Amino acid sequence: MDRMTRLLDHLRGVPGATVAELARELGATERTVRRDLARAREGGVVLDVRRGRGGGVRLIRDTHLPALRFTEDEALALALALGAVAADPRLSAMARSARLRLGRVLTDRFGERVAALADVRPEEPVSLLGADPVRAEVLLDLCVAVARRHRVELAYRSGSGTPTRRPVDPYEVVRMAGHWYLVGFCGLRRGIRVFRIDRVATVRRTEITVRAPDDLDAPALVAAGVRRSAEDPVICEFAFDVDARRARELAPAYRMELVDRPGGAHGIIRALPHHLPRLARWVLGLDVGVRVIAPAALRDELGRLADRAHALADG
Known part of the structure; x- marks a missing residue:
């Protein structure tokens, strides 16, 4: 097996190698390896050669072998x-x-x-x-x-x-x-x-x-x-002062179950516990009247956001 064949065979089986590594593998000088790489490129072999720290030689396409076709x-x-x-x-x-x-x-x-x-x-x-x-x-x-x-x-x-x-x-x-x-x-x-x-x-x-x-x-x-x-979902219940059609437009990011009731819609969102802080921020951003019926943990999150807002305002 000649040196060029050994060079390409080594590159086919590794994700990348430095010129120094190739030289050791082939028992040749780095100058000889660079010359062989240039010859391979001239012969149609597609290489990705990067210099400097972290660089190396990677075989992209080997035209010496027939292309295989798969779905x-x-x-x-x-x-x-x-x-x-x-x-x-x-x-x-x-x-x-x-x-x-x-x-x-x-x-x-x-x-x-x-x-x-x-x-x-x-x-x-x-x-x-x-x-x-x-x-x-x-x-x-x-x-x-x-x-x-x-x-x-x-x-x-x-x-x-x-x-x-x-x-x-x-x-x-x-x-x-x-x-x-x-x-x-x-x-x-x-x-x-x-x-x-x-x-x-x-x-x-x-x-x-x-x-x-x-x-x-x-x-x-x-x-x-x-x-x-794998956590069990938390049932979050809301009372809105708008009808179900309008309430549905308020929550494009959530799958909310809605029913119309006198005075406004009643909504339910099933959320994972770690989603409650994000859900609290969503509630605060609504431009309609809304009351959190359950759970208490969501009301606690709203309270923490309110405390932070007061602290920022006072500061």
Whole structure:
């Protein structure tokens, strides 16, 4: 096997390597490696070469091998099957290398998306997609956005069923408790959020580069979200001085049950306990008469907001 063949074979099986690492692998000088990389480019091999600290060489497309064609679901099945193998520590390195090689020879449409799945944390090799109706193209596009550190725009359905469009800086894709999650900074809510990927309708990738916080612990954030979602909902009851049609317009972000009664509408919102502070802020922002019937915890939140407002006014 000549040096060029060994060089390309090594790059097919690793996510990236420095020139110094390639030189050690090939038993050549760094100058020789750079010359070989230039020859490979001239021959049609697509490389991503970055200089400086944290830089390296990454194989994007290898024209020396014929492109393989799969449907989106077939490409996802191949990548996830290798992910199941990677759950065995004895096979992890080999499975990851195989997934990267697979990504190198797939057609342009799927190659980088399947290769990006090599960076998703492997878990138990059972029910890899969980019980959710996760769409292959959505999961793959999010994995690539994470790998490239590119901002995305999501068409997302919240837990209450409300559709939204929101810019998101994607940090990590995590699978836990039978679900796929995306952890990232939400431009709509202005904070780090956990998104259920089965609730993502479409993904539009941008060229805007983002950076994840150095101390981010994505699995811990997902675990905390899973624990909160298991909490029993709190029944929040309201009396409005407007009819049900007008009251429904006041709560586009909540699924509110409404009935007309003499003097105004009666409404019920089922909320998780950690949502009560946000619900209290919503109540304060209403421009109609409203009375909180229950729970006492929501009235306590309103009292805390009132105390803070008084303190700010006095200060």
